[in-house]
Amino acid sequence: MKARSGSRSGRCFMGGPRITTDAERAAMTCTRCRAVLVTEEVRRNLHVCPECECHLPVSAAERIAQLLDAGTFAERHAELRPTDPLRFDDGRPYLERIKAEQERTGLPEAAVVGEGLIQGIRVVLGLVDSGFLRGSMGSVVGEKLTRAIEEATGRKLPLVLVTSSAGARMHEGVLSLMQMAKIAAALGRHHAAGGFCLGVLTDPSIGGVAGFAFLSDIVLAEPRAMVGFIGPRVHAQVTHLRLPEGVQTSEFALQHGFIDRIVPRRELRERIAQLLGYLTDPS
Numbered sequence: 001m002k003a004r005s006g007s008r009s010g011r012c013f014m015g016g017p018r019i020t021t022d023a024e025r026a027a028m029t030c031t032r033c034r035a036v037l038v039t040e041e042v043r044r045n046l047h048v049c050p051e052c053e054c055h056l057p058v059s060a061a062e063r064i065a066q067l068l069d070a071g072t073f074a075e076r077h078a079e080l081r082p083t084d085p086l087r088f089d090d091g092r093p094y095l096e097r098i099k100a101e102q103e104r105t106g107l108p109e110a111a112v113v114g115e116g117l118i119q120g121i122r123v124v125l126g127l128v129d130s131g132f133l134r135g136s137m138g139s140v141v142g143e144k145l146t147r148a149i150e151e152a153t154g155r156k157l158p159l160v161l162v163t164s165s166a167g168a169r170m171h172e173g174v175l176s177l178m179q180m181a182k183i184a185a186a187l188g189r190h191h192a193a194g195g196f197c198l199g200v201l202t203d204p205s206i207g208g209v210a211g212f213a214f215l216s217d218i219v220l221a222e223p224r225a226m227v228g229f230i231g232p233r234v235h236a237q238v239t240h241l242r243l244p245e246g247v248q249t250s251e252f253a254l255q256h257g258f259i260d261r262i263v264p265r266r267e268l269r270e271r272i273a274q275l276l277g278y279l280t281d282p283s
């Protein structure tokens with residue numbers, strides 16, 4: 001819905017009256033339609049814009065609350081922390097940047113893994129939060145996801161992977177690029193052992209972090225999620241070509257057979273439970 005105060009047009013703060021800090025916290029702007037929205041109402045609507053149905057970013061904690069049965073999530077490997085093998089500094093030392101992200105998000109890293117129940121069915125869940133350094137995949141993200149996959153394999157549990165990332169974490173150089181291979185190998189062993197994996201692509205799912213979700217047995221995606229090998233800006237810089245409109249969307253991926261179904265966020269938990277139910281109760 002549109003904000004009822006603080007904006008005369010109800011569409012955009014730009015050019016409107018100055019608002020207080022509390023008002024800024026209470027309201028937000030949809031990144032697609034620019035409608036000014038009441039933050040609490042957006043949260044209750046699972047962070048889907050009620051004006052244009054844009055599926056806005058969701059934090060790891062909110063995603064877990066949306067998908068799992070209340071109070072059933074048990075996190076694993078939260079103690080893992082990144083190091084700085086390259087002593088990377090792009091104007092700000094890498095570890096200083098990590099510390100700032102940890103303080104801002106309350107997360108130790110971009111990936112969160114653990115186990116819990118979805119409508120009573122036990123799963124291993126791995127997800128990436130794009131709010132932490134754009135969900136980029138460094139050594140810790142790769143290691144957490146690999147351990148989650150291996151736990152699912154060892155305990156013969158279904159695996160659910162939810163991606164939201166801009167790609168590899170260049171601060172860790174080749175160590176970052178190795179993570180996709182490590183995860184792919186673990187998923188290969190999971191499949192060879194008869195394990196099931198369900199991937200969910202959310203906005204944005206770019207690069208290697210989208211790649212491992214594509215290795216799932218069933219690939220779902222949220223509507224209009226950006227899905228692709230590289231983002232449009234990097235693609236334009238490298239190829240000097242402009243991609244046709246809509247190429248890097250979940251709708252395009254569905255049309256060309258790369259994913260199995262687009263599922264709106266409000267149906268996602270139900271749909272995942274239904275698919276898991278086919279595994280656990282073939283009748």
Ligand SMILES: [Zn+2]
Pocket residue numbers: 030031032033034035049050051052053054
């Ligand atoms: Zn909107």
